[in-house]
Amino acid sequence: MSIIIDDSTKVVVQGITGGQGRFHTERLIEYGTNVVAGVTPGKGGEKVGEINVYDSFDEIPEKPTASIIFVPAPFARDAALEAIEFGLDPVVVITEHIPIHDSLEIVHRASKKNIVVIGPNTPGIISPGKCKMGVMPSHVFCPGTIGLISRSGTLTYEIVDDLSKAGMGQSTAIGLGGDPIVGLNFIDLLVRFERDPDTRGIVLIGEIGGSAEEEAAEFIKGHITKPVIAYIAGRAAPKGKTMGHAGAIISRGTGSARAKIEALSKANVRVAATPGEIPALLAEELA
Amino acid sequence: MSIIIDDSTKVVVQGITGGQGRFHTERLIEYGTNVVAGVTPGKGGEKVGEINVYDSFDEIPEKPTASIIFVPAPFARDAALEAIEFGLDPVVVITEHIPIHDSLEIVHRASKKNIVVIGPNTPGIISPGKCKMGVMPSHVFCPGTIGLISRSGTLTYEIVDDLSKAGMGQSTAIGLGGDPIVGLNFIDLLVRFERDPDTRGIVLIGEIGGSAEEEAAEFIKGHITKPVIAYIAGRAAPKGKTMGHAGAIISRGTGSARAKIEALSKANVRVAATPGEIPALLAEELA
């Protein structure tokens, strides 16, 4: 099993005719993701590879169940709201640089309709061997029993590569997104991994900014029985500076790596000092 | 019995410190309405007669269940939204001249929370002998078994006076409000009167503008078993002119009295030619 997406997921690519959309659609299909259509308003009737492009969802003959969005930031809000109104679930928003007032609206509408939004500014989600809705390099992932939740992209690939090489495949790996406001938090996914019978252990990759890791720590205490290993990036980051991700900023007294590591440690979560330590720590816990 | 309000209704008066609010609060209390408090932001701590004035609902010691609003038009939207968020039901909006974009917001929020809004621009609602939430002259009403739904004020008093004199008291009488957008339509109330065991007959007082009467006619066919007598004001009204009520206008080919009378007649509703005919027609139907 896996969470959120699996081999029954039918994907529509929004913004399929752009450079990113084209490139990654090819990668998704290569991986075996069931891409049923693309949508780019005004380009209905075109094709991207074998995939038909439509102006809007209701014209697609084979109804999609989920959407991945590559639409440029100024138009991403509209694209996401359309997907949400159409009932697609999950909606994976790859787009970076979406205004925060727009993200709030997207996240709010989705929560009203009980729809999962991943991102914005996420590498996406992958259930290895079943379905990929994201931009991650597929070859580092392999099927297995580790659930991975991360606020980062490349750092996740790095860690997944180590895990895979250590023989620890993944049930599902999810990038929450690097923005301050994203659709899912750690807790939403901890719950799902806890319930998923095929997930045996969980890796949580946090970073500075916000308090999602502290909230996760608090939640883990009472609700998560499976082993969790964490890593927090940004111990060396200064205050008040945005570290690449819009959400990675220590501001107004919250968001330091130290506070997150302390909170997790208090919840008996082992926190790796370097990404490279994670496989060994996880192996110990799973042993 | 009665509909919407009865002797268990606890009323708060919003805008109690204004001229209209003061005057009608006194009338309500005279009538026996259980007015538990008044609200005027910024005037908390004052008194109007025996009634304490508060800045907002949560300060009121005896929780009200319903609100009547006399707040001036520019502030009425805020007052109504506050009442709706607080869960008061019904919210009776006496205020005239509320912008239509505001009314739409009020009506929409109320429907999301399943709250009854009566008005705007309504004389209100009265369940004779039990509770009055309105500005109607009380003395013309008397308890009985006729349900009355009207888009008009004074014309209603006229008709009620005739009914009362003819020995036909009222279970509940409601003014929908003279604006184009109001909280209730005829159908909402026909359903309630149909269900109310103590209502034997229904009087429907329509006027030009919109198509609420036509929709009511369509509904009556399949759903209403109790006798309905209708009167439609505005046969002599020209097109495109607002006849006193903002909603009383024949525009874009809809809203003529003739169309309404035809629709009602087709639904086997007897339509009185003059207000004075109503009691006799109703008596025939009830006989």
Next chain:
Amino acid sequence: MKLHEYRAKEIFSQFGIPVPKSIVIDNENEGEAIHKELEFPVALKAQVLVGGRGKAGGIRFAESMNEARRIIPELLGMELKGHAVRQLLIEEKADLIHARELYVGFTVNRKSRSFTCILSSRGGVDIEEVARENPGAIARFDIDPEVGFQQYHARKLSKQIGLAGKKMLKVAAITVKLYDVFRAYDGELAEINPLILTDDGNVIAVDAVLNIDNNALFRHPEFSSEGKTSEEFTDLEKEAREAGLAYVDLPGDIGIIGCGAGLVMASLDILKQFNGEPANFLDVGGGANARNMAKALSIVLKKPDVRSIFINIFGGITKCDEIARGIVDTAPGIPISVRMMGTNEEEGKKILTDNGYHVYENMEDSAKNAVEQAKAYREGL
């Protein structure tokens, strides 16, 4: 209140809706600016707030300055359906040969209790006519206030009326901008008819309608002074509005005054039943005092051909004695037929009978009497 086309276009343009290049003039001399500002051919459009302006001769075209010079004085000062033309909007004429004419509008939908967007592939004609004769050419959408009106809604409508590709996107974008105008200005109606869509995908709003909710003028102080005196009303209607009375001019000879819109409408209806012709609708409102009543009478009496007046009062908040005093103070000088009931009925009746007026308790009788009095008066002339 209805805005003049040129003002609506100013607003549309501020919101990013393309409109033709134009000037506004209110005298012949200003017309010379066409030279500098515009390219021929130009359209010369009378700025009056009446429908069917084109058919009535209020829109003309000029190929040259000479032609414009001839047309301008013909239009300025002409009467269109009773309204004097005081201003002209002169604008570059859109090329209609390589273009389609569409309709885009937003209105308040009483039935669905929402704002409704209407698009039509048949612009340049009355939308109600299209709705009757070619309903398939129309796409409608009721806006959910929680979701708002988004580009994807507009695109769907744009596609429904047969557009595709960039044209579909362009019309959708303009439609959303019109919605922004509609919301920002408390619109009762915002309309572009026609919206010109050229073969190369450009759009231009050739006409512009924006009706602002009078009740919302407190939010739009720039218009508040005009709200009551807009030229869409007759002089008497304006005077009544300024006095806070609901008044509508009608073509008959029997004046009508009552309290409460429904009751006054019913009074008109009954009068008609007795073959009387109402000269007006006048609602003095609830709680009117002697002064309001006197003002109401004075307005009704301003029409020289009013032969009698039917006054119908059901006193709730309104006090009958106040109404009676207002009548007596005015001493109308033509026959008055009063029906009066309710609060302070006895005092009111006394004041009137003491001054020689008869008072009815039944509105049918009073209406009948007003009709007879008017007839008698007419015949006596």
Next chain:
Amino acid sequence: MKLHEYRAKEIFSQFGIPVPKSIVIDNENEGEAIHKELEFPVALKAQVLVGGRGKAGGIRFAESMNEARRIIPELLGMELKGHAVRQLLIEEKADLIHARELYVGFTVNRKSRSFTCILSSRGGVDIEEVARENPGAIARFDIDPEVGFQQYHARKLSKQIGLAGKKMLKVAAITVKLYDVFRAYDGELAEINPLILTDDGNVIAVDAVLNIDNNALFRHPEFSSEGKTSEEFTDLEKEAREAGLAYVDLPGDIGIIGCGAGLVMASLDILKQFNGEPANFLDVGGGANARNMAKALSIVLKKPDVRSIFINIFGGITKCDEIARGIVDTAPGIPISVRMMGTNEEEGKKILTDNGYHVYENMEDSAKNAVEQAKAYREGL
């Protein structure tokens, strides 16, 4: 981006928030306008985008023109926390004796995923300090986007911080106006601290903060040119932003370049573990090519005290050979420690080793090497 106080106040004022009467000057001569425009006493405020401006001497007061003449040249050109003062806002000084100082602010709440309104009865000091030391003085409210932020919400908050009557209404009204600014300008933060509330119920925004979401600048073209070059950034940060690179200046001597924010943060952390001091954070982003890499190197190399560079690439979309080419093309001239894995790893390694660079597969080793090289370089000097 952070707006200067005077620009934030211009916007606040347009939305109906009262601000002190003021002038803005950027040279001494313009100061003479105080005479004509303002009444003494005045406040003279350095327009720099740093916190704690008052404590750092950036705000002065003058009782007379002579005093102002003395202060202006002292302020203009001074350095405040590394930022040169180029403009002064001179405004009439509010009377604080007969007034209270409040705090009103709106911010994006990551935890509740909503906008949050904060009011405090303790204005004029840092709100985080109040939150720590006197949480009872603060009222907070998370806004439900469906309901919006209404007057009644603001009244409740206003009451919670101890206001009543007209003062409660006045502060509520200003709070709603600040929300309108916050929404209209895609605010990350909108703040009035202090909001002066006088005994007779008037309010004045004595300070004004408005931070606009950089990602929303396409909706606010009037600021878009400044978004990348705002003085809140160092010169190198500005240069990197213009090149589309995420760069942060740090005080150390080892340059860091990586792809992906998380990986670069981890690289900094590992470097620190080995007692290295990062000179910067630089994320070249996913899919960087040789040119992006060369640009990144050139920025890092601009700092004269950089002793070595740690490059950490995990190639997903990014191709290792492109990165390698960027390094070789630049030929940095100081020690480079490269760790490289993933897409086109072999080609990349070959290019680097052919040019005499060593390539690590493990980031710990590479970081350690960078620290050692920097140390050796320092000691060699």
